[in-house]
Amino acid sequence: MIVVLFGPPGSGKGTQAAGVAAHLGVPHIATGDMLRAEVERGSALGREAAPIMEAGQLISDDLIIRVMGSRLAEPDAAAGALLDGFPRTVAQAEALDALLRSRGRAVDEVFLLQVPDDVLLERVLKRAAEEGRADDTAATFGRRLAAYRDETEPVLGHYRRERVPVVTVDGVGTVEGVAERIHAALPRPHQLGQAS
Ligand code: AMP
Numbered sequence: 001m002i003v004v005l006f007g008p009p010g011s012g013k014g015t016q017a018a019g020v021a022a023h024l025g026v027p028h029i030a031t032g033d034m035l036r037a038e039v040e041r042g043s044a045l046g047r048e049a050a051p052i053m054e055a056g057q058l059i060s061d062d063l064i065i066r067v068m069g070s071r072l073a074e075p076d077a078a079a080g081a082l083l084d085g086f087p088r089t090v091a092q093a094e095a096l097d098a099l100l101r102s103r104g105r106a107v108d109e110v111f112l113l114q115v116p117d118d119v120l121l122e123r124v125l126k127r128a129a130e131e132g133r134a135d136d137t138a139a140t141f142g143r144r145l146a147a148y149r150d151e152t153e154p155v156l157g158h159y160r161r162e163r164v165p166v167v168t169v170d171g172v173g174t175v176e177g178v179a180e181r182i183h184a185a186l187p188r189p190h191q192l193g194q195a196s
Pocket of ligand 1: 009031032033035052053054056057058059060064084085086087088092135144
C-alpha cells in the first residue's frame with residue numbers, strides 16, 4: 001500500500017502521518033525529516049540541502065529521487081509506505097511511478113489536506129515557536145507556499161490523469177477531528193487485503 005499525504009506547508013501532514021501509517025501498517029517516510037536529520041548530522045547531503053531548505057526552496061529532483069530510491073528499497077518499505085513531503089514536483093511523481101512500476105506497484109491513494117493560507121501561516125509560526133525550525137519564518141513561509149503552488153500542486157493533476165484516487169480532506173480543526181476525517185476515508189483492512 002503506497003499512500004501519499006499531500007498538502008501545503010503547515011497543512012498537518014507531519015502531525016497526522018504517524019496515525020495513518022500505524023493504521024496502514026507501513027512506515028512513515030518524510031523527506032523533510034530525512035533531510036533535517038542529514039543537516040543535523042552534518043553529512044555532505046545535509047550541507048548541500050541546508051541553505052536551500054532555509055531559503056524555502058526545493059532540493060533538486062535528482063538528489064531527492066536518489067534519496068527516496070534508496071529509502072524505498074529498505075526492507076521495512078516492502079509492504080508499502082506512507083509518503084509525506086514527496087513527491088513535490090511532477091518529475092518526482094514520474095520517477096516514483098517508474099520506480100514502483102518496476103516492482104509491479106503503483107501509488108494507491110493520495111490524501112490532500114486542505115487548509116486556507118491564513119491558517120497555514122498561523123500554524124507555521126506556532127511551530128516556529130515550539131520547534132525552532134529554520135524555515136518556519138513568515139518570509140520563508142511565503143516562498144515555501146509559492147513553491148507549493150508553482151511546483152507541487154501540479155502533482156495532483158498528474159495523479160488525476162493517472163486515475164489515482166485523490167481524496168480531499170478538510171484539514172481545519174483539532175488534530176483529533178482531522179484524524180477522524182482521514183481515517184473515515186482510508187481503505188478498510190479488508191480492502192487493503194484486496195488491493196495487495
Ligand atoms: P517539509 O518538512 O516537508 O516541509 O520539508 C522541508 C524542506 O525540505 C522543504 O521546504 C524543501 O526545502 C525540502 N524538501 C523536503 N521534501 C522535498 C522534496 N520532495 N523535494 C524537494 N525538496 C524537499
